[in-house]
Each structure stands twice: as structure tokens, then as C-alpha cells.
Amino acid sequence: MGRYVIEAVDAAKDFELVGAVDPAGVGHGVAEILGEPSDLQISGHLAGTLEDTKPDVMIDFTVPAVVLDNIEAALTRKVPCVVGTTGLSDTDFEVVRAMCERNETACFIAPNFSIGANLMMRYAADAARSFDYAEVIERHHENKVDSPSGTALRTAKLMAEARGEEFESVPTEVDKAPGSRGGVADGIQVHAVRMPGYVADQEVVLGGQGERLVISHVSVSRECFMPGVLLAARRVGELEGLVVGLEHLL
Numbered sequence: 001m002g003r004y005v006i007e008a009v010d011a012a013k014d015f016e017l018v019g020a021v022d023p024a025g026v027g028h029g030v031a032e033i034l035g036e037p038s039d040l041q042i043s044g045h046l047a048g049t050l051e052d053t054k055p056d057v058m059i060d061f062t063v064p065a066v067v068l069d070n071i072e073a074a075l076t077r078k079v080p081c082v083v084g085t086t087g088l089s090d091t092d093f094e095v096v097r098a099m100c101e102r103n104e105t106a107c108f109i110a111p112n113f114s115i116g117a118n119l120m121m122r123y124a125a126d127a128a129r130s131f132d133y134a135e136v137i138e139r140h141h142e143n144k145v146d147s148p149s150g151t152a153l154r155t156a157k158l159m160a161e162a163r164g165e166e167f168e169s170v171p172t173e174v175d176k177a178p179g180s181r182g183g184v185a186d187g188i189q190v191h192a193v194r195m196p197g198y199v200a201d202q203e204v205v206l207g208g209q210g211e212r213l214v215i216s217h218v219s220v221s222r223e224c225f226m227p228g229v230l231l232a233a234r235r236v237g238e239l240e241g242l243v244v245g246l247e248h249l250l
Contacts, residue, residue, distance in 0.1 A: 111150030
């Protein structure tokens with residue numbers, strides 16, 4: 001994702017890439033690139049300067065173990081953040097929210113920057129009002145470190161909020177393989193597939209009497225996430241506090 005972000009920023013006429021950090025710690029750290037010396041041990045991803053120019057935004061696609069330090073390094077320097085790192089807990093979101101308020105600087109976090117995926121989530125939320133049964137199946141490449149995906153969790157949350165009551169559940173009387181029915185997020189069964197051959201796919205299946213509705217989104221390249229990333233980078237300076245979800249910018 002980092003390589004795709006760098007290429008997208010370089011190709012955009014209204015952006016200038018002024019710094020990048022390798023998650024493996026090669027070269028400069030986030031705090032150093034952002035312009036002030038720091039004792040923080042941080043590995044992050046993108047934005048900043050080694051000179052006197054203050055960056056307009058930091059874009060982070062890393063892992064939960066380092067993302068909070070990266071966000072803190074940026075927000076304490078009044079640099080807005082665009083974050084695509086998934087696997088954050090509810091507590092993590094509250095920590096980021098407090099950082100934003102304390103530093104009066106915005107942070108935008110999205111579990112998925114694909115326009116199609118966000119439309120899929122919106123349609124699923126709309127459909128949740130009309131069906132009593134729903135499940136989510138998400139499929140990702142073998143190197144994704146968390147499951148279920150942030151997109152699946154966000155989808156379940158939006159569907160549950162739109163429905164306003166729990167979906168019907170189908171109990172398993174004979175469980176021959178524990179876990180085969182998947183996990184549960186906001187009252188919805190969620191199944192995660194990890195293997196080569198996928199980038200990021202998701203199906204939302206809703207069932208009713210004599211019918212089912214399947215809302216599916218398929219990613220064939222990480223390029224599909226870049227329009228959303230650039231949109232967020234252009235708009236984050238207008239936002240206040242913590243904002244979660246690309247639907248707020250579409």
C-alpha cells in the first residue's frame with residue numbers, strides 16, 4: 001500500500017511528496033521527518049520534511065503496533081493524519097479522539113478507501129432495514145495480519161445501526177468444526193478467508209423468505225484505494241477531531 005500511495009502522490013499535480021518512512025526502520029523516522037527531534041521510537045509511513053517546511057498531512061498504512069505512535073508524532077506537531085491502518089480497537093479510537101482534541105488537529109481514519117467498497121457498505125446498510133438475516137464474507141491476501149477486516153467490522157456496525165434491532169440468528173445444533181460459523185460482530189456472522197489470489201473482496205448476504213440479496217465488491221488491484229486516499233488527504237485539513245469512514249467525504 002505504501003508504494004501505491006507514493007506513486008499516487010507523485011502523480012497528483014496538487015501534491016508533493018516530501019518524505020517517506022519504511023516500516024522496517026530504514027532511513028529517517030516519522031518524528032524526525034515531521035520536523036522536530038524526538039526520543040520516540042517510531043516506524044511509520046508517509047509525510048514530512050527534513051528541512052523547514054511543515055507537511056500538510058501524514059498518510060499512514062502500517063500496523064496497530066506502531067500507528068498510535070505515528071499519529072501522536074503528527075498531531076503533536078499539528079499535522080493532520082489520514083490513516084488506513086486497520087485492527088484498531090475501540091479504545092484506540094478513543095485515544096486518537098483525545099489526541100485530536102488536545103492538539104486541535106484532525107485525524108481521518110477509514111477501514112477502506114475504495115469508492116466501490118464504501119458504496120457496498122452503504123447499500124448493505126440500506127438493505128439491512130428490509131431483511132431479517134445477514135452474514136458477511138470477506139476475502140483477503142495471505143499477508144493481511146488482522147481478521148476480520150476493518151471493512152467487515154465497519155459494514156456490520158453500519159448495518160446494525162441502520163437496522164436498529166438484532167438480526168435473526170440460526171443456531172447450529174451439531175457443531176462438527178468449532179468456529180465454522182465464523183465470528184460475530186454487531187450481531188452478524190462474519191467469515192474471513194486468507195489466501196493467495198485475493199486483494200480485498202467482500203460479500204454481504206441478506207436472506208428473506210424465498211430470496212436472498214448478495215452485495216459484492218471485488219478489488220483486483222490496490223490502485224482502487226488511491227482515489228479515496230487522495231480525497232481524504234485533500235479534505236482532512238477541513239475536518240475537526242476524529243472522523244471515521246470515507247462515507248463522510250463522498
